[in-house]
Amino acid sequence: MSELLLEIEDITLRFGGVTAIHGVSCHVNEGELFSIIGPNGAGKTSIFNTVSQVYRPQSGDIRWKGKSIMGTRPDRVAAMGIARTFQNIELFPQMTVVDNLLTGRHVAMKQSWLAGAMWVGAAKREEMAHRRKVEDIIDFLEIEQWRKHPVALLPYGFQKRVELGRALAMDPELLLLDEPVAGMNLEETEDMARFILDIRRELGIAMIMVEHDMGLVMDIADRIMVLDFGEKIAEGTPEEVQSDPNVIAAYLGSSDLHVANE
Amino acid sequence: MYGRPNLYTSYKQESQILPTWSQKIVLGIFLLILLAMPLDLWLTEQIPFVRFLGDNEWLPLINKVLVFAIATLGLNLLAGVAGQVSLGHAFFMGVGAVTAVFLGGQSSDNLHGLGLPIWIWLPGAGVAAALAGVIVSPVAVRLRGLYLAIVTLGLVFLGIHFGNTTWGAKFAGAPGLGRKAPKLDIRLWKEETPLINLDDDGRWLGFDVSDKAKTYFLLLGLTVIFAVMAKNIIRTRTGRALQAIRDRDIAAEVMGIPEFRYKVIAFGISSFYAGVAGALFSAALSGQVLAADFGLFFSVEFIAVLLIGGAGTTAGPLVGAFFVVMIPKFVETFTKWLDKTEGGITGKFADVALTGPEGDFGVIYTGVQTPGWQLNVFDWNIVLFGFLIIVFLIFEPLGLYGVWIRVRNYWKRWPFSY
Ligand SMILES: Nc1ncnc2c1ncn2[C@@H]1O[C@H](COP(=O)(O)OP(=O)(O)O)[C@@H](O)[C@H]1O
Ligand SMILES: [Mg+2]
Numbered sequence: 262m263s264e265l266l267l268e269i270e271d272i273t274l275r276f277g278g279v280t281a282i283h284g285v286s287c288h289v290n291e292g293e294l295f296s297i298i299g300p301n302g303a304g305k306t307s308i309f310n311t312v313s314q315v316y317r318p319q320s321g322d323i324r325w326k327g328k329s330i331m332g333t334r335p336d337r338v339a340a341m342g343i344a345r346t347f348q349n350i351e352l353f354p355q356m357t358v359v360d361n362l363l364t365g366r367h368v369a370m371k372q373s374w375l376a377g378a379m380w381v382g383a384a385k386r387e388e389m390a391h392r393r394k395v396e397d398i399i400d401f402l403e404i405e406q407w408r409k410h411p412v413a414l415l416p417y418g419f420q421k422r423v424e425l426g427r428a429l430a431m432d433p434e435l436l437l438l439d440e441p442v443a444g445m446n447l448e449e450t451e452d453m454a455r456f457i458l459d460i461r462r463e464l465g466i467a468m469i470m471v472e473h474d475m476g477l478v479m480d481i482a483d484r485i486m487v488l489d490f491g492e493k494i495a496e497g498t499p500e501e502v503q504s505d506p507n508v509i510a511a512y513l514g515s516s517d518l519h520v521a522n523e
Numbered sequence: 524m525y526g527r528p529n530l531y532t533s534y535k536q537e538s539q540i541l542p543t544w545s546q547k548i549v550l551g552i553f554l555l556i557l558l559a560m561p562l563d564l565w566l567t568e569q570i571p572f573v574r575f576l577g578d579n580e581w582l583p584l585i586n587k588v589l590v591f592a593i594a595t596l597g598l599n600l601l602a603g604v605a606g607q608v609s610l611g612h613a614f615f616m617g618v619g620a621v622t623a624v625f626l627g628g629q630s631s632d633n634l635h636g637l638g639l640p641i642w643i644w645l646p647g648a649g650v651a652a653a654l655a656g657v658i659v660s661p662v663a664v665r666l667r668g669l670y671l672a673i674v675t676l677g678l679v680f681l682g683i684h685f686g687n688t689t690w691g692a693k694f695a696g697a698p699g700l701g702r703k704a705p706k707l708d709i710r711l712w713k714e715e716t717p718l719i720n721l722d723d724d725g726r727w728l729g730f731d732v733s734d735k736a737k738t739y740f741l742l743l744g745l746t747v748i749f750a751v752m753a754k755n756i757i758r759t760r761t762g763r764a765l766q767a768i769r770d771r772d773i774a775a776e777v778m779g780i781p782e783f784r785y786k787v788i789a790f791g792i793s794s795f796y797a798g799v800a801g802a803l804f805s806a807a808l809s810g811q812v813l814a815a816d817f818g819l820f821f822s823v824e825f826i827a828v829l830l831i832g833g834a835g836t837t838a839g840p841l842v843g844a845f846f847v848v849m850i851p852k853f854v855e856t857f858t859k860w861l862d863k864t865e866g867g868i869t870g871k872f873a874d875v876a877l878t879g880p881e882g883d884f885g886v887i888y889t890g891v892q893t894p895g896w897q898l899n900v901f902d903w904n905i906v907l908f909g910f911l912i913i914v915f916l917i918f919e920p921l922g923l924y925g926v927w928i929r930v931r932n933y934w935k936r937w938p939f940s941y
Contacts, residue, residue, distance in 0.1 A: 315779045339779035351774035353767050355835070364763045368779035374788055377759035378752045388759060392534045431778060 263291040265327070266435055266467050267312065272321030274491075280319065281307040283491040289435065289467055291485055294457075296470045296478045299488035300511070305471040306348055308488075309437045312469075314338050315346060321521055340368045344433035346424045348440045348471075354413035358404060358423050362395040365430025398426045402456060418449040425456065427462075429434075436460070438470045442477060450474065454481060479503065487511070539795070540754055555858040557743060560585075561736035564737025581852075582735040583808070588848045589742035590803045595828045595840035596753045597796020603834030605789035606769030607663070610822045612797050614682040616657045617817030619648035619798025620704075620805040621686070621695050624812040627705025629845055634702055635693050645802055652798025653791045660790035679819050701813030704805040707741060722841030738807050745803070746841075749796060754837040756792065765789055766835075804932045830915050835921030842923045847908065912923055 267289040273280040282304045289295045298304045310316040312323060314335050323330050325341055333341075344365075353361055370391055376384040399405055402422045407415055412423055421441065426438055441457065442450040454477055460466050472478050478485060481498040487495040487508050495505040500506055541547050559567050560577035565633050567573050574577075575581055592617060602608045627644030628636035659678065666674055686695035696702030708717035721737045732740075756762050764785050767775035805812045824847065832843020919925045 374761035
């Protein structure tokens with residue numbers, strides 16, 4: 262059995278009177294593709310934000326490789342090997358694709374501001390080496406033609422890809438994907454699914470994927486957790502989740518699950 | 524590279540500041556012209572503008588452009604690249620100027636001064652200002668937008684107030700009087716005759732050079748160094764981190780960029796530039812250190828330079844400094860020239876604006892005093908720049924640099940409109 266990577270234990274997150282997450286526990290193993298589904302406002306994005314420690318849950322514990330990360334600064338959490346993409350694209354719009362991905366290499370790079378300012382040999386070599394790494398990711402995601410474009414000028418589907426690339430550039434051990442195919446057409450969705458599967462197969466990176474596209478989730482997820490109003494109502498393999506009475510009740514009338522059942 | 528000068532052949536080449544040969548040659552020629560400008564050469568007399576910009580009448584203004592460029596290159600790293608709009612730039616310049624005069628000035632009964640050479644007082648001015656920047660930054664870093672602007676504005680008033688206290692006056696000179704700035708001369712230590720004399724006219728490499736031209740060469744060298752360093756910071760790891768924080772602070776943090784640390788770095792570097800520029804302002808331009816010089820108007824002027832030139836780029840501060848410092852003089856000279864050739868209403872305007880301190884030209888009152896609501900020529904300059912700032916903010920956030928990019932792209936694509 263593979264090792265435990267991330268454990269979320271009984272976390273509760275409140276915003277004033279709103280309870281976004283209510284006593285949720287789950288875990289992710291090494292190399293696993295774990296998926297979180299649930300209606301809008303169920304608290305999926307909030308889970309990501311607690312894992313990155315952008316939000317601090319009022320109670321519960323989050324452990325990374327057995328050690329609690331509660332109260333750790335977001336940038337430190339990132340440096341531990343947790344990367345993420347955002348539901349609404351959060352790229353650096355004025356930077357080129359290459360610079361966005363190079364920003365993802367920030368933690369891996371070591372040069373000081375002074376070495377960079379003086380453009381000393383070591384800083385120069387470091388920039389080159391990481392540039393090569395970034396080019397590999399650009400090839401992998403098939404975004405060569407956009408390399409030198411400011412990302413704000415890219416079509417939506419490609420922006421989503423660049424954001425995935427930026428997260429990959431961080432050499433993560435766990436990747437948090439918030440609705441990676443939202444707003445995409447069928448072809449773009451298939452491309453993205455292919456990239457996600459390749460990431461798991463070739464790079465062995467564990468992932469948590471939040472997604473509304475049930476077809477995609479049921480196809481590629483190892484395990485699924487279902488949230489509703491901030492509470493976990495089911496967890497298990499795609500088959501278990503689809504036949505769970507709680508889930509069927511929560512999704513009653515929704516065509517999403519039918520698609521998956523066909 | 525067989526006749527295709529715009530193709531990149533390696534990442535190394537692509538990551539150079541000027542990746543193609545044509546760019547290198549153009550910049551090389553430009554730098555050569557800048558070097559030759561103040562010299563009495565046949566060539567410099569043939570190029571428009573360069574012909575007269577190198578004259579002693581114009582050189583002090585060019586020197587001012589260079590000092591403003593250094594100051595704005597620093598402000599750009601903080602406001603343009605890291606997105607922290609600070610009105611405290613004048614304060615850090617003042618810290619630099621006062622440190623410089625303490626290290627490099629002469630002491631007397633009521634003034635402190637160590638009389639050290641320029642290679643100590645100039646970096647010292649930068650370091651002291653950078654320290655001041657780092658000390659203030661923990662407060663500043665927690666503020667955003669307007670709040671940051673207001674708090675940093677407070678610094679400017681604090682600085683002037685400090686300069687006017689009894690204790691402060693021992694460093695900054697008596698209130699309203701100031702003190703003599705340190706000398707630019709290059710000395711090894713405190714010897715009588717300097718290694719390189721920058722105070723008097725002289726001959727260098729067989730060319731006659733005035734004291735202003737000598738100052739110009741020093742400032743030009745420093746500007747090039749500071750511009751290259753700014754460019755390097757922007758295009759490497761630190762610059763990307765600063766831009767990331769500016770554009771998406773949360774995304775930057777969850778990518779492993781410590782926001783606090785990088786904002787402190789931005790304040791430090793930017794203040795270093797300001798300190799050096801402040802020291803140069805007093806030593807190379809005004810000749811004196813006067814606390815009141817480093818007031819609010821100064822801070823606003825650099826914001827204007829940055830916005831007009833183009834925030835976030837390295838070329839922006841250089842273009843902006845040239846524009847903001849030179850345009851009033853160009854306008855003045857142009858109207859003078861019109862007056863000589865045609866006379867008439869422009870001539871009258873120019874006459875009044877240039878020669879008649881008591882003159883009155885409609886709403887433009889050209890006297891030194893400004894009675895009532897009427898505006899004098901200086902006020903009109905402020906109005907003009909205020910207007911330009913608004914125009915650029917609304918229509919071209921990249922400033923003159925953005926205009927240039929558009930023109931360039933237009934010609935690149937010509938004759939295709941798309
Ligand atoms: N920063 C915030 N401030 C206040 N309420 C928030 C904040 N973030 C999320 N919420 C609330 O928490 C709940 C869960 O939101 P979210 O995690 O974004 O849901 P999902 O991603 O599942 O659609 C919603 O009711 C939302 O309004
Ligand atoms: Mg969401």
